[in-house]
Each structure stands twice: as structure tokens, then as C-alpha cells.
Amino acid sequence: MxxxxxxxxxxxxxxxxxxxxxxxxxxxxxxxxxxxxxxxxxxxxxxxxxxxxxxxxxxxxxxxYSTTFGYRTDKVKSKPTSVCDVFDLEKVPGKRSLEKKPINNFEWALLCDGVAPDKIYDVMGAKGGVERALKKLGTIKDQVIWWTKGAQTPQLLADGEVVMGSTYNGRLFSVIEEEKQPIGMLWDWQVFDxxxxxxxxxxxxxxxxxxxxxxxxxxxxxxxxxxxxxxxxxxxxxxxxxxxxxxxxxxxxxxMPTDPKNAKNTLLFNYEFWADHQDDFTERFEAWLAK
Amino acid sequence: MAGATQQNGDVLVTADGTPLRISLARALRRQKIRALFLVAPLFLFIVITFFVPIVDMLFRSVENSIVSEVLPKSTKLLVEWDANGNALPPEAVFAAMVEDIREGRKNRTITRVGQRLNYETPGMSSLFRSSGRKVKRIKSGPYKSALLKANKKWGDIETWKLIKQFSTNYTSGYFLAAVDAKKKPDGEIVRVDEDARIYIELFKRTLKLSIIITMMTLILGFPIAYLMAILPTRTSNLLLIFVLLPFWTSLLVRTTAWIALLQQQGVINEFLVFAGIVHTDSRPQMIHNQFGSIVAMTHILLPFMVLPLFSVMKTIPKSYVRAAVSLGAHPWLAFWKVYFPNTVPGIGAGAILVFILAIGYYITPELVGGTEGTFISNRIAYHISGSLNWGLGAALGVILLGIVIALYLLYDKIVGIDNMKLG
CATH class of the missing domain: 3.40.190.10 (Periplasmic binding protein-like II)
Incomplete structure (x- = not known):
């Protein structure tokens, strides 16, 4: 304009x-x-x-607002307590939904692959970082439904298509409290934006x-x-x-995502890092998805 | 012209004495101008709303003036610099770069250069953004050490090679990226790393799925159109409404309806489990994959096949097949040898319509395609509205347009485009 x-x-x-x-x-x-x-x-x-x-x-x-996980309280084998349960198919078997973007998913993958929270972006930006994140995501790849619109995860959870999935916390609030669906919040390592x-x-x-x-x-x-x-x-x-x-x-x-009880472990969206790497990482992420 | 003509030497003239030929041409010209005025609004509308934006968008796939525009002084000096030597550019280039960044910071254009170069090498965006902030503090030379202090990437020869390489006004970079290749600073064209190749695969998949969808609409649409053509008008009108009804429903509603039907906890799977055909733990995955894309898009594009087929079939006289049968042909043979060849113009029109719509489809594969059922247009949409890399989006669009035109010409060669009938 x-x-x-x-x-x-x-x-x-x-x-x-x-x-x-x-x-x-x-x-x-x-x-x-x-x-x-x-x-x-x-x-x-x-x-x-x-x-x-x-x-x-x-x-x-x-x-x-934050991007975080919701899960079906009636369909999970055991209640997820950590974001790493997303990558644990034995503790929580079933399909999960993740956003079709490297942002947030790479952070969670590296975190659950044993990277210290304050080193996540160092590791991700270094050589082999993307491969490491993709390898971790690869362990659940065939159990993931990838979403592109914020409304998809609440719908997939309500339909029982997935047992857990990431989305914006307000969307989960409305599906839990307003629509009264059997869904629980997993606030662990929510990403603030x-x-x-x-x-x-x-x-x-x-x-x-x-x-x-x-x-x-x-x-x-x-x-x-x-x-x-x-x-x-x-x-x-x-x-x-x-x-x-x-x-x-x-x-x-x-x-509230900022409530002390919910905000024990949090990440803040790293603007500078993603401004540099979003284009490159998205290409590699998409290429990985297409395989 | 109405007046009498008289003989004047060899030239025929009208009553007022002008030669008939000129008088006729004048009248014709007046008619032509009047016709032109009638067409002008449509013509202008198409030029302004269709032709100009498309040409402009296509132009963006090679346009690359941003680097030399924002960094005029340093790119001019870099022309002299030998990129294949192993030395950093001389102090004068660094001084010019400081000046350019300062100017670019003032005009708020410096981050656009960073954004542009970041498409080629990650990290350029922050290099220019942070240098733009820090360059304020650089008061005097030597500029080389000052810039290096602001960001150590200025000491990397690859940074300068990249700037030099992309300081030309036109670039093949976007087109190369669109076919999973890149140009090294020394001019050699190489394919990108295997784990970053994506576009060629997506082009192939888009073509494959579009062909499958076109075949599916033909297989499903042909009998419907045939039925509509041979039934009495009252019944066939009812059928026509059934064909058109989904056509009048919102695209998103139809797509979402397929999700409700096909998903693992959806209507079809529930029925299969209820009927005991599949076990509840092994429900087939019918959506968020290629199958989902094919089913949903076949349904959505079906009317585009049925309607041209129907309009062509309606004009085929029933007596043709009757004549063939009465001459002793088996009904199947009569259909195949007499009826079917007459429907080819409709098949051609429907297939081209469906194929071209399918190849550029976006929202349905986005919602039901998962990872293996997405099309190239999903990537184009991402680059136009997500990453804002319009150059690459435009390059992908040009290639897609090229493929469509090539296939159109091929069709013209094999079947003949005059043979196509839309109604």
C-alpha cells in the first residue's frame, strides 16, 4: 500500500x-x-x-499468548507432564498435531534431545543442528498431523483424531471451558509470543x-x-x-499463560534468530516433510 | 454510397465524387471504431486487472535492483574487486559500505538488502540489521576494522562475494532456486544439498496428482453426463441440479465435509468399524495424505468435467448410434466407434479445464493434503504471503505457467484446439 x-x-x-x-x-x-x-x-x-x-x-x-499443547484427558494412556512426552510414543501413544513450521517444533525437539534450554539457539544455528532437530522429529513423524491454521488442533482434539497437539493457548481455553471438551492443558515449555x-x-x-x-x-x-x-x-x-x-x-x-503456575518452564520466541534462519530452515523442513 | 455512381476514367466514384474504394474504407473504419469502443471497457479491464499485474509479478522473478540501489557506492567499487582472489576488498570499499549503510539506515531500506541476501545465505538479515544500528557510532576511519568490530561477518570473504554476485540488476537466482539449484560466486551452477531439494519433487507431484484427478473426473463424469444426455429433459434437469448443487456450496465447506467423512474418527471409518470390516485399532488413514487430496479435489472439480461433456453429448443425434446398431454393430462397438469419437471435443474441454484448475489448486490440498498431498501452489502461496520472497514465488509461478502453456500446445498438436467445445 x-x-x-x-x-x-x-x-x-x-x-x-x-x-x-x-x-x-x-x-x-x-x-x-x-x-x-x-x-x-x-x-x-x-x-x-x-x-x-x-x-x-x-x-x-x-x-x-503462547503456543502450547492440549491433550485428550480420556484418550491418553497416562497424563503427559512434560513437553518431551510429545516425543514419547510409549508413554502417550496415538496421533499428535504439530504446526507445519520449523518454529517451536525445532526448539521442543532439541530440548527433548537433551539440549540445555539456554543453548537451544546455539545448537540449532550450528552445523548439524537442523539435522539433529529433524532426527528427533523423525521419531514421531508418522504419528503427526501437521496443521496450518490455529483452529485445526482444537478441532482434531475434539474429534479424537489426535490425542495431543500444539496450538495457541486461547484456542485451547475456549475448547476446554466454552465447548466443555475433555481436553487438558500441558503448559510445559510453552513458547511466548x-x-x-x-x-x-x-x-x-x-x-x-x-x-x-x-x-x-x-x-x-x-x-x-x-x-x-x-x-x-x-x-x-x-x-x-x-x-x-x-x-x-x-x-x-x-x-493465563503468564500465571506463575503455568509459566514454570517457558521460551520466548527468538525474533532475531528466526529472522535470519526462517527461510533456510523452512525449506529444509519442507524438504524433510516431502520425503 | 447510396447515391448513383458514375464512371470517371477507370475509378468508381460515389455521388460526391470520392472514389468508391475510399468511401467504403471510411465507412468500414467508422464501424470498426464503434466496435472498438464497445470492446474497450472489457479490453481495458483485462489489461489493467489481469495482464499488467501478471506481467509485473512475472518480472519480479528476475528483477534484482535492490542491492545496487541501496548500496550504490560500494557495489560500484566492488566491480573492480577480484572475487576469486583471496583478499578482502580494499579499505575504500569498506568506507563506501559504511556510507551506504548509513544512508540506507536513514531511508530505512538497509534491512531490505539484508532480507534479499538472506534468501541466498542465512545470516545476512541480521548482518545488515545490526550493522545498520551500529554504523552510527563509526565516526572516522579506518573503516575496515570498524566494520569488522560491528560484525565479524564483514571479515568473511564469502559475504563480499555474495554482495558482488547479487549486485547485478537482473538475476537468475530465483529461477535456479525454483529448480533446486544455485550459482556459486564463480558462476558454476550446482544443485543444492540433497536434504534441501524440494521444488522439482513438488512440480512432479503436482503434475502427477493433477493428471490422476483429471482421469478420475473423466471416469466419474462421463457416465453422469451420458445419463443426463439420454434421459428426458425433466429427469436430466433434476440431475443437472444435483451436479450444480455442490458447485454452489462454499469450497471450504465442501473441503471440511470431506475431513468429517474421511478422518479416522470420521463417518466412513466409524461405519467400517461398526460393520466389522476393520478393527478399531487399524482404521485406515484416508485424509491428510495424497488419497485425501485426490478424493476431495476430484469431487470439487467434477462439475467442470460434467458440464462440457453434457453440452457436447446433447448435440450428438441419437440416430447415429441407432443407425450403427441397425447396420449390425454390437451396441458396445456402436458406442465406441460412433458415439465416443463425437464426445472427444467435450472430453478435451473438460480435461483441460479440470487439469488447469487442479494444477494451481491451493486451499483444498492445504487442508486435506497433509505432507504428501500438497501442491506447488502451496509453496507459491507460502512465498507470496508467508516468507514474502516474491521473487521465488514469481519464478515458481512462471515455471508453472510455462508447463501449462507447453501442455496446451501439446494438446493442440495432438487433438487440435479448434476441436475443443465448451458448450
Whole structure:
């Protein structure tokens, strides 16, 4: 849109990695967090309230979501307790669904192949790292259904097509709590990612957009979002205000990916690493899949 | 022209004295212009919405001006540098590179170069991004050591070879990548490592599955079309509605319906287990593989085969076969020697329609194809909307278009395109 000089969007919902790239290429407007975003109710400036989650100068974080596993409580032989149970066909026999992407799967594969959590990206980037990850994934390859859309794993779980599968935690929440399916959460080594707003460069309604963003990302609004789906608010000050689900009336705090009980072992999506390696690794991953 | 003509030497002239030939041409030209005006909106529409975007997209498969555009000074100097020697470029090139990166950082174009070169060698994206951030601090020379401090990859001769290699305005790199090959900096073309080869395999698979799907639609569609052609109009109209009904249903709904039918806990498997044909632990896998792609796509593309077949069969007089039979031919022989050859234009039209639609199909194989039932178009879609490597996506598209045109010409040679009848 920018190339042809016709920007028709005023505000765009983007994941952090896309926001970073758009910012680098000058297609998104940089923001001044303290000036453009509302401070916390106790006066803490927005830059402190969002903290590390302001991963790019153009990115206005809204929610923290994670990619993690759900399993059929009635169909597993024994309850999975670790992400490595995904690779354990004896403990949990049956089909599993994984995203048709190297991202996350490579991390989990290396982790379960004995790589220390803080060395995962060193090993993956070094020679032989991809082969090692693919070899580990190869041990379950014929038991995997690969998904491309976030809705697929909840559907496959509900149909009983798979006994466990990865997807976004909010999707699992709704299939468990709203649809009442016999599905359990496996939070072990969930991978965090961020979703938020960017303001495209060249928008014609900048003042109105900024006013909206300031309102939509203040402490109360971010806390309110959690009434509808179990995605964590990006502000620290919103966390204590997370209350009950709007329809079900259940306490949302234990369903948040950021809840201390759920967040014992976590990974943060490594933007820099994947920006370099996504193209190359995806080709190799796809070639491996096609064999 | 209506006026009387008179003889003026050898030239026929009209009443007003102009030669008849010129007067006729003038009238014809007026008609032609009027016709052109009538066609103009459609013509413009096709040019603007179809022709221009496709040509533009195809052009991207060879276009490569980004590197020399963003790094003008250093790529100019690199022309002189001997890439086959084993020495890093001279200090002047490093100085020019610092200047280029600084300028590129200011215009926010530097990461695009990194992105472009990252398609060829992983790591280039972060090299340019981090150098863009750090180059601010480089105030004065020597620039070589300063850049090396910013990122040690600048000391790797391969980095410079890569920049030099891709500083030309046009590149064969995307096309080579689309056939699992690459060009080394010294110009030698080699195949990529065996574990990274994918596209040729996918092209072969796309062709194979498209041919199977076309055959399946023909085998299933021919009897339906035949039945519709010989039944009385009232009954055949009802059948026509049955053929068209799925045609009016959303593509995604039809695809998802196949998932519900074919999956291991799905309707068909449940029935097989209930009937005692298979054991519940050994339910056959009928979806998320090639079988799933073939079944779902055959169903979705079936109307495109039935309709041209039906319209051709409807025009074949019934008396032909009757005549053959009354002359003593066995009904099968009469069908094969008399009826079938008359349906060839319909078969040709249906087969070409189904085949061309199948070869570019995307969403159905994505949902039901698993890993072994996906098509080349799934990779094209990935590169257009996922990795944003439009050059490679375009190159794959050009090759696919080339294959379709080649097959079309082949068909023209064997069967003859004038023989095709769509209705």
C-alpha cells in the first residue's frame, strides 16, 4: 500500500516479528511509549509498565499468548507432564498435531534431545543442528498431523483424531471451558509470543488513531480483554485486575499463560534468530516433510 | 454510397465524387471504431486487472535492483574487486559500505538488502540489521576494522562475494532456486544439498496428482453426463441440479465435509468399524495424505468435467448410434466407434479445464493434503504471503505457467484446439 502511496489502513494488528520487520522497513510509525500511551493508574509511565515487551519502537503490545499443547484427558494412556512426552510414543501413544513450521517444533525437539534450554539457539544455528532437530522429529513423524491454521488442533482434539497437539493457548481455553471438551492443558515449555498494534506510515487519521490506541491499551482495557479469552495483558499493572470470564464467570487468572503456575518452564520466541534462519530452515523442513 | 455512381476514367466514384474504394474504407473504419469502443471497457479491464499485474509479478522473478540501489557506492567499487582472489576488498570499499549503510539506515531500506541476501545465505538479515544500528557510532576511519568490530561477518570473504554476485540488476537466482539449484560466486551452477531439494519433487507431484484427478473426473463424469444426455429433459434437469448443487456450496465447506467423512474418527471409518470390516485399532488413514487430496479435489472439480461433456453429448443425434446398431454393430462397438469419437471435443474441454484448475489448486490440498498431498501452489502461496520472497514465488509461478502453456500446445498438436467445445 505504501509503495503505491495509498494507505487505506489506520491501525494494524500484528505479531511482534511482523511489527519489527515493518518498523525496520519504515512501513510502520515509531511511537513514543510514554507520550502516546497511557500511564498506569498509579502513575508508572507506559515504558515501564510494558517493560521488555516493547520489542520494537513501532510495536504497541496488547497481549501475551503462547503456543502450547492440549491433550485428550480420556484418550491418553497416562497424563503427559512434560513437553518431551510429545516425543514419547510409549508413554502417550496415538496421533499428535504439530504446526507445519520449523518454529517451536525445532526448539521442543532439541530440548527433548537433551539440549540445555539456554543453548537451544546455539545448537540449532550450528552445523548439524537442523539435522539433529529433524532426527528427533523423525521419531514421531508418522504419528503427526501437521496443521496450518490455529483452529485445526482444537478441532482434531475434539474429534479424537489426535490425542495431543500444539496450538495457541486461547484456542485451547475456549475448547476446554466454552465447548466443555475433555481436553487438558500441558503448559510445559510453552513458547511466548506477543500480539499488538502498529500504526502504518501514511495513515490520514493519525490523531484519531493515537487517541484510540491510548484508550484501547490502557490498564483497564487490557485487563478487560482477558474477560473473553485467556491471553495475558501486556501491561504489568493489568495483571492484578484480570477478573472473571464475561459469560462463564470463572476466574481467568489460572488460565493465563503468564500465571506463575503455568509459566514454570517457558521460551520466548527468538525474533532475531528466526529472522535470519526462517527461510533456510523452512525449506529444509519442507524438504524433510516431502520425503 | 447510396447515391448513383458514375464512371470517371477507370475509378468508381460515389455521388460526391470520392472514389468508391475510399468511401467504403471510411465507412468500414467508422464501424470498426464503434466496435472498438464497445470492446474497450472489457479490453481495458483485462489489461489493467489481469495482464499488467501478471506481467509485473512475472518480472519480479528476475528483477534484482535492490542491492545496487541501496548500496550504490560500494557495489560500484566492488566491480573492480577480484572475487576469486583471496583478499578482502580494499579499505575504500569498506568506507563506501559504511556510507551506504548509513544512508540506507536513514531511508530505512538497509534491512531490505539484508532480507534479499538472506534468501541466498542465512545470516545476512541480521548482518545488515545490526550493522545498520551500529554504523552510527563509526565516526572516522579506518573503516575496515570498524566494520569488522560491528560484525565479524564483514571479515568473511564469502559475504563480499555474495554482495558482488547479487549486485547485478537482473538475476537468475530465483529461477535456479525454483529448480533446486544455485550459482556459486564463480558462476558454476550446482544443485543444492540433497536434504534441501524440494521444488522439482513438488512440480512432479503436482503434475502427477493433477493428471490422476483429471482421469478420475473423466471416469466419474462421463457416465453422469451420458445419463443426463439420454434421459428426458425433466429427469436430466433434476440431475443437472444435483451436479450444480455442490458447485454452489462454499469450497471450504465442501473441503471440511470431506475431513468429517474421511478422518479416522470420521463417518466412513466409524461405519467400517461398526460393520466389522476393520478393527478399531487399524482404521485406515484416508485424509491428510495424497488419497485425501485426490478424493476431495476430484469431487470439487467434477462439475467442470460434467458440464462440457453434457453440452457436447446433447448435440450428438441419437440416430447415429441407432443407425450403427441397425447396420449390425454390437451396441458396445456402436458406442465406441460412433458415439465416443463425437464426445472427444467435450472430453478435451473438460480435461483441460479440470487439469488447469487442479494444477494451481491451493486451499483444498492445504487442508486435506497433509505432507504428501500438497501442491506447488502451496509453496507459491507460502512465498507470496508467508516468507514474502516474491521473487521465488514469481519464478515458481512462471515455471508453472510455462508447463501449462507447453501442455496446451501439446494438446493442440495432438487433438487440435479448434476441436475443443465448451458448450
Amino acid at each position: 505504501n509503495e503505491v502511496g495509498k494507505v487505506t489502513w489506520d491501525l494494524v494488528d500484528a505479531v511482534a516479528s511482523d511489527a519489527m520487520r515493518l518498523c525496520d522497513e519504515g512501513l510502520a510509525l515509531p511511537i513514543n511509549a510514554d507520550k502516546d500511551l497511557a500511564p498506569a493508574p498509579d502513575g508508572t509511565p507506559a515504558s515501564k509498565d510494558f517493560g521488555d515487551l516493547l520489542v520494537s519502537e513501532c510495536f504497541i503490545p496488547q497481549i501475551v 506477543l500480539d499488538g498494534w502498529i500504526i502504518p506510515k501514511g495513515t490520514k487519521n493519525l490523531d484519531a488513531v493515537k487517541k484510540f490506541v491510548r484508550f484501547a491499551t490502557d490498564t483497564q482495557r487490557l485487563a478487560d480483554q482477558a474477560k473473553f479469552i485467556s491471553y495475558g495483558p501486556a501491561r504489568k499493572s493489568s495483571a492484578p485486575m484480570v477478573g472473571k470470564h464475561a459469560k462463564l464467570g470463572i476466574d481467568m487468572k489460572p488460565h
